[in-house]
Amino acid sequence: MAYAIMRGEKRKTGDVRGITAHIARTQPTPNADVSQQHRNYAVVGPAWDDQKGINAAIEARTPKKYRKDAVRAIEYIVSASxxxxxxxxxxxxxxxxxxxxxxxxxxxxxxxxxxxxxHNDESSPHMHILVVPLDAETGRLNGKWFFGNKGVLQKRQSKFADHMAPFGVERGKADPQRTHTKVHEWRAGHARLDERDAALKAREFSTDLEKQQLVDREVLLDQREQALAAREQRLAALERELSVRGEKLAGGEKGLEQRQAEIDRAGAVLQQRLAAARAAQQQ
Known part of the structure; x- marks a missing residue:
């Protein structure tokens, strides 16, 4: 059965713009396919590629006064197997x-x-959710309470999985020894998987290309074999034709020899007659 995936990480002031730049794709994302970015979309808040709008939404929800090291937002990544x-x-x-x-x-x-x-432009669809940890009772940022400790994180994972169960997903096996996977760790692993997937696709493309080249070579060889066979047939036909013509020429030469022999005999007879005629005149 597939698993429901939810990972979270606290983001302070220095982190927020980098995260929104990643979300809006205003910074290079090597494992993202630019040709698929049109499939990205926002479920809540500004347009998916509006970094300024997303930053403004965080600012609008943030109280005017807060500590410099305060958690400005909690970034969650939601996905499934x-x-x-x-x-x-x-x-x-x-x-x-x-x-x-x-x-x-x-x-x-x-x-x-x-x-x-x-984001649908990476190998596995996933969603980035930004939560401003504003405590409604105090009007202050309270990232520690919103994010929670290890026990809270585990309970929240179970609650989320229960909510998503109608989609045919379940919570991964709870392990008290397992540490919470942070967003940047999940993203790094996800990027590595994307790189492996891209490498496999490149290998598949190379293999397909080699297969096509082999097919092309086989087709070319077949064509050459057919051409050679056709040439052999033409040569055989020419040989037969030459043989027939040779036989005809041989027959013609034999006839000429016979006629020449007859002429020679006739000439000899004529010479004999002429000699006899001369002898008779001399008598």
Missing amino acids: PEWFEENSDKQAALYFESAVDWFQDEFGADNVVSAVV
């Missing part, structure tokens, strides 16, 4: 991400979920 996307349609995937956003809004407050962007 790759096989789930292979077995489900794009429409079902869209419903999956929309349902995930509903859970985040219930969990953290709809106003705090300022951006949710789905």
Whole structure:
């Protein structure tokens, strides 16, 4: 069975612009396919490629006064096992991400979920959700409470998986010894998988090209064999024709020899007659 995937990481002021640049693709993303960027979209907040708008949404939800080291946003990545996307349609995937956003809004407050962007330009579809950890009771940023400790993270993983279960996904096996996978670690692993996938596709392309080249060579050889066979047939026909003509010439030469022999005999008879005639005149 496929797994529901949710990974989170706290983002301070220095991190926010880098994250929004990654989301909006305003910085190079080697494992993203530019030709597929038109399939990216926003579920909540500004357009997926509007980095300024996403930054402004974070600013608008942030109180005017906050500590310099305060957590400005919590970035969550939501996805599912790759096989789930292979077995489900794009429409079902869209419903999956929309349902995930509903859970985040219930969990953290709809106003705090300022951006949710789905990326379909990488090998596995996933969604970036930005939550501003604004405590409604105090009016202050409270990343520690919003993100929680290890126990809270594990319970939240279970709650999220239960919410997404109708889509045919489940929570990965809970392990007390397992540490929380941070977003940047998940992204790095995801990028490595994309690189492996790209390498495999390149190998497949190279293999297909070699196969096509072999097929082309076989076709060329077949054509050459057919051409040689046709030449052999023409040569055989010419040989037969020459043989017939040779036989005719041989027959003609034999006839000429016979006629020449007859002429020679006639000449000899004529010479004899002339000699006899001369002898008779002399008598």
